[in-house]
Amino acid sequence: MAFDLTLRQLRYFVAAAQTGQFSMAAANEHVSQSAITNAVLALEGALGTKLFERLPQGVALTPDGQDFHNHARRVLDAARDAMHEPRFRSHDMRGVARIAASYTVLGYFLPELLARFRATYPFIDFDLRDMERPQIEEAVASGEVDIGVVLLSNMQRASRFGSQVLIRSRRQLWVAPTHPLAQQHTVSLKDIAAHPYIMITVDEGEHSTMRYWHKKRIEPNIAFRTSSMEALRGLVAHGFGVTVLSDMVFRPWSLEGKRIEARPVHDVIPHMEAGMIWRKGATLSGPATALQQFLIHACGG
Template identity: 30%
Template sequence: MELQQLRYVLAVAETGSFTRAAERCLVVQSALSHQIARLERELGARLFDRTSRRVALTPAGAAFLPAARQCLDAAERAAAEVAAAVGEVRGRLAVGLIPTVTAVDIPAALRAFRERYPRVRIGLRVGASDDLTESVRDGALDMAFLGLPVGARPHGVAVHELGRDRLVAVVAPDHPLAAESAVDLRRLSTEPFADLPAGTAGRRQSDEAFAAAGLSRDVPFEVTTADYIDELVAPGLAVALVPAAWAPRLSGVTVVEVTDGPQRVECVAWRRETKTPAAAAFLEILGICVLETGTA
């Protein structure tokens, strides 16, 4: 079993296509298919079901994939550790973040990191806090920038708090509330809301605040990314609660203070036990001192 074969399997699984996997791996498709077939013979099981329309993992392939990813990650970490031992940081830096991060200028930090460590391959994923935390735990991401309810602490990762922010209401410019300097949760509870999906960390901040006040609300509009909220609020379809520092980035809406609104915590999370040299270097650029125990 060779590392290159594992890379080919991961590429096919992630792209769902032998053709696209070969393009990603910069090899001809016949060579990639041949190596995967060799690996399947060695394992005694087919890893993929192939049809003219799609490629899907078999049960054996689904079982093989996590271990294959761990092997490749371990090999990459080993090379990075050797380089770090002789004073060079290289390898990969995979960063996740929610769209509403404001406590850190991520693009500026990544630019400074790339200038200082040009041999590190940088990757970025935007998503929800819960999904990003899981990706940090399973090693798909080196670190993630999250937004969480006050008091929440993700399990299985080291966490450093970056800052706190209050939530404000955003409404359409011609909404009756647009003329108010402030509003409370009771008044907002009578309005239809746009919010993140139920159960997500971003949604819990608001749900817990309304529940604590003994209120319920209607959320007919669920979005998977906060970037779409202004598209629903601006025409008057809904109101929303968003972080105050991020609210100015929305267009066509009016911001209203919420007298009893919730707060949220922005933090960065990383793998407690297997922090890579690149991850440690990026945390250093952010000014975060990491102790040997993996906490800050």
């Protein structure tokens, strides 16, 4: 039987996937919760598979849901880019956009956006630099680079720059399917503290993590520290511990093919925010301005 897929259904599905709650997705999309529920049910019926696991505190993507989420995002991104082109596209704009990015955004966020930008502006080249956040701030302030893409949630003095949040990414528990915490109906930081914790150290990961743990006056039981995201995935997938990280860097498998699941945390944990910074008051070059406006538009700003 034919199924007429709509962009609205994809948008509602992606909103539910990103928030982990149908009610919050409905609020973000300014529709009723039943609109979100009906869209998801229609997609599940057409695909013949469950896209979400229904949990007491929300929903979590199934493996099939994760795969479909990747496809849905690409479709929505392509539609957004098509709407962007008539107003901003300049086939013959030439020059160089100078960008600096930190490890996490360079590895898990920026490449796909840069590829989409290049499809719109094929003659603009990138001077792309991998730097730590403090060095990015210095390079932007000095005019060495036009735009820095960083974890804004780690910045102490963001107000000295022009800035734009590009993505707010929910933090969730990462856990092996057989781990005791994966079987609980609700999980709190206090529950997590009773188990070995894998701490990521790259991109100021430990500092940003400990801020919200200390706010709750709880200490995680840190068993391992690592700067390698893939090492962390492997340790979690094999049951050596758990971690709390953002959806932006989540992948449901380790390199060895072992399953990893994400679970909402009951406590209020701040989202990770990634975004752009530029020198306040500076006049950006044409290519840099094109990139700045494209990223704002592509990320829904």
